[in-house]
Amino acid sequence: KAGVTQTPRYLIKTRGQQVTLSCSPISGHRSVSWYQQTPGQGLQFLFEYFSETQRNKGNFPGRFSGRQFSNSRSEMNVSTLELGDSALYLCASTPQGEVETQYFGPGTRLLVL
Amino acid sequence: KQEVTQIPAALSVPEGENLVLNCSFTDSAIYNLQWFRQDPGKGLTSLLLIQSSQREQTSGRLNASLDKSSGRSTLYIAASQPGDSATYLCAVGRGRNDYKLSFGAGTTVTVRA
Numbered sequence: 222k223a224g225v226t227q228t229p230r231y232l233i234k235t236r237g238q239q240v241t242l243s244c245s246p247i248s249g250h251r252s253v254s255w256y257q258q259t260p261g262q263g264l265q266f267l268f269e270y271f272s273e274t275q276r277n278k279g280n281f282p283g284r285f286s287g288r289q290f291s292n293s294r295s296e297m298n299v300s301t302l303e304l305g306d307s308a309l310y311l312c313a314s315t316p317q318g319e320v321e322t323q324y325f326g327p328g329t330r331l332l333v334l
Numbered sequence: 335k336q337e338v339t340q341i342p343a344a345l346s347v348p349e350g351e352n353l354v355l356n357c358s359f360t361d362s363a364i365y366n367l368q369w370f371r372q373d374p375g376k377g378l379t380s381l382l383l384i385q386s387s388q389r390e391q392t393s394g395r396l397n398a399s400l401d402k403s404s405g406r407s408t409l410y411i412a413a414s415q416p417g418d419s420a421t422y423l424c425a426v427g428r429g430r431n432d433y434k435l436s437f438g439a440g441t442t443v444t445v446r447a
Contacts, residue, residue: 264423264435265437266435309375321366321431325370
């Protein structure tokens with residue numbers, strides 16, 4: 222099976238702009254989670270979608286939003302970008318079942334100038 | 335709130351030495367614990383997942399143990415190789431169908447040839 226894919230891999234934006242990141246989970250996985258990784262805060266949970274519904278949300282401002290489509294692909298959007306939003310954004314897909322291993326994509330590196 | 339700590343933050347060993355990486359968590363009511371590897375600028379690769387009912391998991395040269403009551407997990411890597419150089423992260427899951435992971439800051443391992 223193909224792994225988790227994320228596009229684009231790299232992005233440069235300026236403050237005040239908005240950005241949309243995309244994640245395609247492993248085929249058959251209906252859950253997609255998003256994380257932000259920064260040197261100062263480490264890995265922090267943003268939100269999780271399952272069957273097009275947000276099932277869980279982390280402690281991020283409302284500028285961070287997401288959605289999931291019927292084919293389980295997910296997008297996250299960050300509006301009014303701030304310098305502190307520069308980070309590696311990772312998504313993970315998880316299969317349903319007894320063993321809920323999370324499989325991560327390669328990430329999108331966002332730089333806000 | 336679950337707090338996950340990894341000590342040491344960095345480790346340098348000669349090739350062939352066994353590695354011992356520690357992870358501790360404050361809330362013992364966990365569902366599972368997962369160990370990941372991250373290479374610089376890359377996504378996370380799942381190494382081992384231990385269910386809360388298990389005491390250990392093994393895969394090749396890797397062995398992870400879990401002591402829920404004391405809030406600790408240890409990852410052992412036998413006969414280290416330069417290719418094992420990476421950052422190792424542990425992450426705690428809190429419930430079935432609840433895919434929010436709480437991550438430690440990681441241990442960066444360097445294996446010297």
